[in-house]
Amino acid sequence: MLLDGLELARRRTGAVGLGSVQPAPFADAAEVVGWFGGLQSQDYHPAKWAIAQRLGPGVTDADLDRAFDDGAILRTHVLRPTWHFVTPADLCWLLELTAPRVHALNGYAYRQGELDGPLLRRTTDLIAHAVAGGNHLTRTEIAALLAHHGITAKGFRLGYILIHAELERVICSGPLRGKQHTYALIEERVPQAASMEREAALAEIVRRFFTSHGPATAKDLSWWSSLTRDDIATGLSLAGDALESTDVDGVTYWSAPGNAPAPPPSPSVRLLQAYDEYIVGYRQSKHLLDLGGLVAAAPDKLALPNGVIVVDTQVAGRWKRTVRADAVVLEAALFRPFDAAETAALQGAADELGAFLGARAVVSATLL
Template identity: 35%
Template structure:
């Protein structure tokens, strides 16, 4: 029988699953970028700096260079395993995830590909060209790669280049891996990450669900289906195959799932948020990882997180598991001082002194992650002064 729980229980357990809090007396949180991605399974990453901070905030002490090192080492890659969107994933898990999701993602892209004049013949020619450009361990960033396609007689102009790269990645041919001259570079998946796990379909579905819940739970089966864009039927197969690896919670008459006997928090524990206030990046899994986002943000406030409901998710201010505002940053570069970051908070209401201090601490952590001096204007009384965090 499901265990009865409250919405506040769900928030406490999710903070622990995300590595943003820990049970009392424990350090908690994954150790390093790869450990974060292995727990989360996939972290949305069309904005690489934001995705890098998503790993850093979940692994205290991690700096931006550590994320780049993991990408350069090949332990983490970027691909399109879900929803036609780039995600950071463990290199060893890319292939089996694509086996489950690629066909549906490609089907969802078919209309746009036809509008762009991309057919199977052109995509096959792009695959042949990509193999020639990248085989033997060669790596190319976007611009030279698209130039190579053009030299092979394939027009990559406009959105055609993006869709060609996505199609090749979904086919398991290429992956965004290391950096080349400061830019993400494409490599052949089989050369860059040859140690791939392969799972049969039912085994893969169960692994998908358990790993999702390990980094996001408690969550509903509908949350999982929305996150992966698998069918409801596939989600039910995953649930049946996972069996006693999962536990159920009942919250307001709804069933939520989480890994069985998790050591990272129970209903009786009171894990504390690692800091009183969290400064999460835009597109963070703490919000995007669910179909039902009402647990973490009020419906009335959601348009303030996604202004104009245009699909651009702003960075989040989170306290006690709830989104209480957003924040923006602007980087300025000068010859004398180098790059500096200016941060401005936009809370949904007046912040208490404790939360104002907590936000400043969270931005101090962000500054340590980026290694850039960061100026913050606390969003409180008019007398609050701007301060510089080195």
């Protein structure tokens, strides 16, 4: 099959759960997160919005807080040195597979924080004992606990102490306490966590990535998972008929076999958070989001922090939100003029965000 860049991008939007017509392809938050294996949640609140966009109308911010509190989705450091949402079923085998690579990537930070092996093992043991029995603790409480034992744990240093304990499969997210996040023992939060033999895990992560992100390249997967190219090659050989490949301009793209989902009517406007998998899940083939070069031509000083405006498959602007008592105000900075249909679709996307947050949406758009 001969594909061009736009067709690759169209197939990709379907794979990441953004390109199909209603009904939504996923039943609940756990299905969304499980589809990807790990969904980047560096910023908790926008990451919930990424899940909601794949669940269709009616899902609220509070609904996803409940799913998180109930442990249907968890949050921890895995795949890369950042937070991801994962499901209880995937938590341990993903950590077993990728934690050694993430530890290696964290090596410089451990050294900068004077966090050697014995100290990290001690802090992990102290934290595990403290949160046992459902005694979920916040970062501030864990810092105080470590200080009580003569261990300085603030800011950057505390962060890497906690990351180490997560990667060692000791702690993960607990339920929210008001607006504060807590930590819980993995063995209590996921009492029957599944392991997987290494080769089976490699086959599964390769299949999961290319099914949920494809068409994508082996270099994209290497970025996303922190795995070596040799590990990915092994996974591809083990995945067999679960994946198919196509070459475009000398680059091999992998995806699940079969036809892409039917796209929604054009124009389809999405307000994606900055770390949405459609944006951040790629390295080598990220250019497929911007085939017209609009991002490269945009003034960097106006790169708004909350997210990216995508029209059909292509980046067309940036946006940020401000939540007020009576409305959520969406500031849209457009990389090109929008026609009437695109402007209406932008307002529709803002209304979806407003419904998710339980507020009226007001759009303020400017052309860069």
